[in-house]
Amino acid sequence: MSVDGLINNAGFSRTTGFLATGPADHAAMIRVMLTAPVELSRLVLPGMVARGWGRVLNVASLAGQMPATGGDTLYGPIKSFLIKASQGLWLETQGTGVHVTALCPGYTYTEFHDVNGSRDQVSAAYPKWMWMDADRVARIGWDAVEANRPRVTPGAANNVLAALGGLLPDALALKMVGGHARRLDRL
Numbered sequence: 001m002s003v004d005g006l007i008n009n010a011g012f013s014r015t016t017g018f019l020a021t022g023p024a025d026h027a028a029m030i031r032v033m034l035t036a037p038v039e040l041s042r043l044v045l046p047g048m049v050a051r052g053w054g055r056v057l058n059v060a061s062l063a064g065q066m067p068a069t070g071g072d073t074l075y076g077p078i079k080s081f082l083i084k085a086s087q088g089l090w091l092e093t094q095g096t097g098v099h100v101t102a103l104c105p106g107y108t109y110t111e112f113h114d115v116n117g118s119r120d121q122v123s124a125a126y127p128k129w130m131w132m133d134a135d136r137v138a139r140i141g142w143d144a145v146e147a148n149r150p151r152v153t154p155g156a157a158n159n160v161l162a163a164l165g166g167l168l169p170d171a172l173a174l175k176m177v178g179g180h181a182r183r184l185d186r187l
């Protein structure tokens with residue numbers, strides 16, 4: 001069996017705080033969003049490289065470009081890992097015909113916030129213009145992996161937030177994301 005495309009998309013989050021989240025849930029987050037993408041990539045990439053064509057799209061998050069995700073403590077770091085790992089693979093596969101991209105969406109209309117029980121909080125805290133449709137986000141991800149971009153963040157506002165997250169000194173950046181977490185009742 002040969003695999004030409006891999007999209008590491010499965011994911012979920014827990015918003016009740018690190019201490020109130022059980023170890024089994026933490027382990028599952030790491031397994032689904034970190035271990036599985038690593039193992040699946042290791043499984044399919046050698047064949048892609050040998051055939052001279054392949055696409056790997058890792059669905060990370062804007063959260064992975066932020067200094068922290070308060071109350072959803074492991075989610076951001078796991079997504080940061082996925083971004084860095086994608087960049088490393090992008091470097092390693094240059095010139096092979098294989099493209100690897102990390103897609104970093106901000107708020108997107110899917111079932112994600114129903115599953116983690118935060119739909120009401122996020123809908124009340126953030127205006128409609130901050131949200132994107134899943135179809136558009138998926139298209140941007142697909143275009144980016146076709147264009148061999150190592151990372152793409154859909155939407156102008158999300159790019160501004162990602163840039164701010166990287167530029168602000170720690171104290172200010174943590175104030176910014178701490179305020180975000182408090183608005184969502186996560187802290």
Ligand SMILES: NC(=O)c1ccc[n+]([C@@H]2O[C@H](COP(=O)([O-])OP(=O)(O)OC[C@H]3O[C@@H](n4cnc5c(N)ncnc54)[C@H](OP(=O)(O)O)[C@@H]3O)[C@@H](O)[C@H]2O)c1
Pocket residue numbers: 008009010011012028032059060061062104105106107108109110111112113115
């Ligand atoms: N929605 C957003 O605002 C947003 C923003 C940034 C990044 N993301 C990322 O986008 C990706 C897709 O999420 P989504 O927004 O489309 O949310 P979603 O509608 O809840 O879909 C999540 C997907 O992950 C699968 N999944 C969840 N837990 C799993 C597990 N333990 N084992 C295997 N599969 C599991 C689900 O499968 P089942 O349906 O079978 O459970 C579903 O296909 C995730 O990696 C998420 O972190 C989402």
